[in-house]
Amino acid sequence: MSIVHGANIFEISTKLKIEKNNILDFSSNINPFGGSLKAKRVLKKNIDMVSLYPDVEYKKLKDAISLYAECNKENIILGSGATELISTYISTIKPRSAILLSPVYSEYEEELEKIECKIHKFYYKKKNDFKIDIEELNSYIKEIKPELIIICNPNNPTGTTIKKSEIENILKKYNEEMIFSCGKKGNIMIDETYIEFTDLKIYSSVDLVRTYNNIFIIRGTSKFFSTPGIRLGYGILGKSEEFEKMKNSSNLWNINICATIMGEVMFKDVDYIEESKKKIRRNFDILRKKMKNISEIKVYDSKSNFILCEILENKKTSEELYKFMLKNGIIIRDASSFFKTDKNFFRVCILGRKENLKLINKLEEFFE
Ligand SMILES: Cc1ncc(COP(=O)(O)O)c(C=O)c1O
Numbered sequence: 001m002s003i004v005h006g007a008n009i010f011e012i013s014t015k016l017k018i019e020k021n022n023i024l025d026f027s028s029n030i031n032p033f034g035g036s037l038k039a040k041r042v043l044k045k046n047i048d049m050v051s052l053y054p055d056v057e058y059k060k061l062k063d064a065i066s067l068y069a070e071c072n073k074e075n076i077i078l079g080s081g082a083t084e085l086i087s088t089y090i091s092t093i094k095p096r097s098a099i100l101l102s103p104v105y106s107e108y109e110e111e112l113e114k115i116e117c118k119i120h121k122f123y124y125k126k127k128n129d130f131k132i133d134i135e136e137l138n139s140y141i142k143e144i145k146p147e148l149i150i151i152c153n154p155n156n157p158t159g160t161t162i163k164k165s166e167i168e169n170i171l172k173k174y175n176e177e178m179i180f181s182c183g184k185k186g187n188i189m190i191d192e193t194y195i196e197f198t199d200l201k202i203y204s205s206v207d208l209v210r211t212y213n214n215i216f217i218i219r220g221t222s223k224f225f226s227t228p229g230i231r232l233g234y235g236i237l238g239k240s241e242e243f244e245k246m247k248n249s250s251n252l253w254n255i256n257i258c259a260t261i262m263g264e265v266m267f268k269d270v271d272y273i274e275e276s277k278k279k280i281r282r283n284f285d286i287l288r289k290k291m292k293n294i295s296e297i298k299v300y301d302s303k304s305n306f307i308l309c310e311i312l313e314n315k316k317t318s319e320e321l322y323k324f325m326l327k328n329g330i331i332i333r334d335a336s337s338f339f340k341t342d343k344n345f346f347r348v349c350i351l352g353r354k355e356n357l358k359l360i361n362k363l364e365e366f367f368e
Contacts (some may be wrong), residue, residue, distance in 0.1 A: 018329050024355050026348040027333040029156070029306045030192070031226040032355070033279050039266035046261055054257045061263045062253070068267035069219065071206050071236050077246050079257050082193050082220035082233040087111050088236065091217055092245045093187055095147035099140065101132065105156045105191070105336035120144050126342075128284040128309070130158035130300060134166050138173050143182060149174065152191040153205070157335050157347045159302025161198055167205045171212055187242070189216045194304040196224035196273075197280065203303070206236055213238030221259075223305070224276065225266055230259040238330055278349065280305055287348075289357045294360075296367040306349040308335065310342070313367070318346040324366050329358060 007027045013020045053060075058078055066073035090111040102121040112119050122140050124130040127345055141149065149170070154161045162170075178186045190345035195204050195208055208215050217236040222228035232255060237243045255263075264273065288307060291299045296308040311318060322334040350356060352365035 005331075009186065009331075012326070012331065016326070016329070022329060024330045024351060024358065026351060026355075026359060027331045028228070029223050029304070029349040030228060031224050031276055031280060031305070032283075032349075033226070033276055034349040035226040035262070036266035036269040036272040038269045038272065039262040043258060043261050044339040049261065052257060054253055054255060054260045056252060058255060058260065061260050064264050064267040065234050069206055069234070069236065071209060073338060075209055075236050075243075076240060077235040077237065077250065079218075079233040079235060079250075080254055081222060081228070082191060082218050082236060083107060084231075084254070085218045085233050086189075086191065086234040088246055088249065089189055089242075090117075090148070091115060092242055093148055095148045095187070098148040098150060099144055100150050101137075101152065101155065103157060104150075106337070108150045108189075108191075110150075120146060124155065124158050124160060130160045132154075132160065132162060134162075138170060141170070141174050142177050145178060145186075146157050147186045148167070149186070149188045150191070151188065151195070153203060154194045154302070154304040156194065156304070156337050157306070157308050157333070157345075159300065159304045159306060159308055161203050161303040163202055163209065164205050166317045167215075168208055171208065171215060175212070175214070176356045185214045187214045187216065189218065191218045193218065193220045193223055194306075195219065198279070198303045198304045199334065202297075209236050209238050209325050213240040214241075216242070221263065221266070227259075227266075230256070230262055232259040234262050238313070283350045283353060283356060286353070287350050287359075290356075290360045294367060296361055297363070306333075306347050308345060308347050311344040311346070314344075316367070317343045321341065321346055321366055325362060328362055330362060332359075347357070 007025055009023060009025055010019055013023060036233045052245045062076050065076055086107055094115055095117050097118045099122050100108055102123055109119060122137055124132060151162060170212050175185050190205050192204060192270040206217050220233040276315045284305060288299060296313045298312055318334045322332055325332050333347040336343045339345055
């Protein structure tokens with residue numbers, strides 16, 4: 001079974017002969033309280049619209065996103081999930097060199113490898129509890145002068161964040177350095193797939209798009225809005241050559257009508273958004289506190305809806321834990337693929353109260 005990405009629940013359900021609904025998936029980082037009911041009702045009511053092509057301009061959808069993300073609709077590019085936007089942006093920019101803040105979600109590296117880009121990894125270090133040293137990063141950027149910098153914020157799998165003010169500091173110095181030594185600016189891509197789990201005012205960089213036209217923000221609806229099945233993502237970028245290229249290269253009707261209908265409603269469903277944030281934070285705090293009581297693991301800080309943990313007892317590996325949990329119908333993320341040598345990291349996201357308690361019980365049983 002592949003553990004490079006989150007779990008394939010279909011494959012696991014067939015292999016284990018357990019109904020999908022009876023599997024507790026702590027690996028996919030999806031809001032466990034579900035999508036907007038309002039959006040689902042509107043989709044149900046309008047299901048016959050599947051016989052229509054969507055509005056090719058996606059006007060209403062872009063209006064809803066621009067209101068929600070507080071950006072101009074002229075700066076929005078739609079994609080089939082964050083995944084498509086990552087791929088389109090990298091293949092448009094075609095950087096010859098890139099700095100990748102690591103360990104990180106694997107898809108960036110896959111896309112960079114496709115275009116034979118030289119990848120320079122700058123590490124979130126274990127000895128610093130995976131927090132980034134901005135000055136050290138700035139020096140590294142000065143040394144490498146990459147054509148692209150990729151930051152996942154909050155970062156998957158560490159859950160660490162970089163403030164908007166820090167991103168602006170990085171961007172300003174990067175621009176100065178590139179203009180001075182190469183005569184033209186490079187680009188920064190920020191993947192904000194998990195941004196709703198943080199304080200957006202402090203951590204989201206959308207605002208910077210107004211001032212800088214070489215920062216591309218990627219967002220998706222799979223995680224916070226609990227809709228990975230509709231494949232809806234959006235990118236925000238200032239007017240630039242890259243923006244025009246991406247716009248011209250995107251396929252007609254790349255967003256399906258179900259995603260369009262739901263998007264037009266859920267981004268405006270303020271009650272759902274606020275309620276989800278409260279419930280997620282409450283459950284997160286409880287789960288984290290209980291996990292911290294398990295002496296055999298180190299629980300790292302996280303600003304997202306998932307938690308990175310390290311098994312301290314040398315005799316047991318995250319692979320063994322993964323297998324033990326799987327036997328009990330629980331999927332966790334064996335995070336060893338993110339690290340070169342450490343085989344004792346795992347990641348879990350929050351689910352509902354009852355499910356979280358089951359996870360704690362099973363963790364205690366494993367370490368007994
Ligand atoms: C950091 C990050 N970006 C992007 C994605 C893919 O998101 P989407 O479903 O919107 O394509 C994931 C999925 O796990 C992720 O962790």
